[in-house]
Amino acid sequence: LATDSVVVYSDKAEVRRVLTVVLPKGTHEIVIKNVSAVIERESVRVDGKGVLIQEVQYQEMQVDSEQETEKILILEREKVIAENERFAAEDEISLRTVTGSTICHESLQEPSSIGFLATSDALSNLMNFLAFYGETVSSMKRTLRLKQREWEQYSEKIEALERQIDHLRCGNEYDSVKRCWFLQTIM
Template sequence: MIVEQPGTSPAHLFEAAQLPTKSVIVYSDRAEVKRLVIVDLPKGNQEIVIQNVSAVIERQSVRVDGRGVLIQEVQYQEISMDMTHETDKIVDIERQKVEVENERFAIQDECCSIRKRIDVLDGVAAQISSGPSAMAMSMPFSSPQSSSNSGSQPQLLSRRHTVTGQEPNPLALNTPALSNGFFFNHESLDNLAKFLKYYGDAVRDMKTELRKRQRDSEQLAEKIDQLDRQLDQLRCLAEYDSIKR
């Protein structure tokens, strides 16, 4: 804190890292860095403060030159900082990081659930697209004659072979024939169309939601990285450098 004395002007504050570099001379064991301080000073005594100077500076090496001014005094000061505020900030950022991580974990669980639901529907669609021969393993079939005798409407009818090995004439049947020898009635075709529509709408909606949740997860990952960088800076400051120069 700069205390303004009666009859003096407030100090002109500069950050060392933000000052433009005029020249750098590198020696075998050190380097000389010159920075420029450009400021309009009114007439009278003025104080210029350059804060957050490098931690590896040699305190006796500080030199100041000026044009159009008379330099009365140059001081180098090191002030121990109270790290209580930084410690509280570390605890607060760690709490924020845990909350963001939990939110990201929940989104990842949602994405996993959506992928499994898509896989289930894809599996059903693949089984249907592979043809009735694959569905025959899990669905009962009956011949057109036996189904008509029982009075029930067949869903899928299997290919019937005669003793001579010849296939029946599809034109003799009332149900539409497929090229693979299986026959669908109107109800089964209607159910197939309903499933295909449901499959298309459901998978489209789930993939849209999946992409949205993945973008949310990426944004949270970026936020976690930012919090990690803040924690690294604060911990480094609290552990290795608690001096203000």
């Protein structure tokens, strides 16, 4: 609600709020939600121009914290599943990294004799090996990149779930009462 004016006294403050509503003729109920917890109910005055205010009611409703807690538990379970998937992707990344470095290390060892490469069979075998090695390494790197992207997606999902859980917990942490004003009017 828009604030019209504020007058501060030594022991209290008077805050005038303005609510402009255009409604057709008839009986209407106006609901003002999320009223402050520190407001004194007896101090509230409701004025209206061009309307007959029949009744003003203040109502407090307990928030169903069990439902919020259930939502938190569901999100926590989703988070654990996502973390397990991320750990599996992480394990596969480290396995592929170790396997790739082992293949590279074994292939870079010095040949035992230079004379070995002089034969045409050895040369064609070497060419076949290098072609196979190149395809294998390319495939491994491609798979490794896919797993890294998968790991990043799980990390983002976990962060989003943590934000949702924090948001729900913060909502439960403060005030568990919803306060509303109900105005019965005739236009």
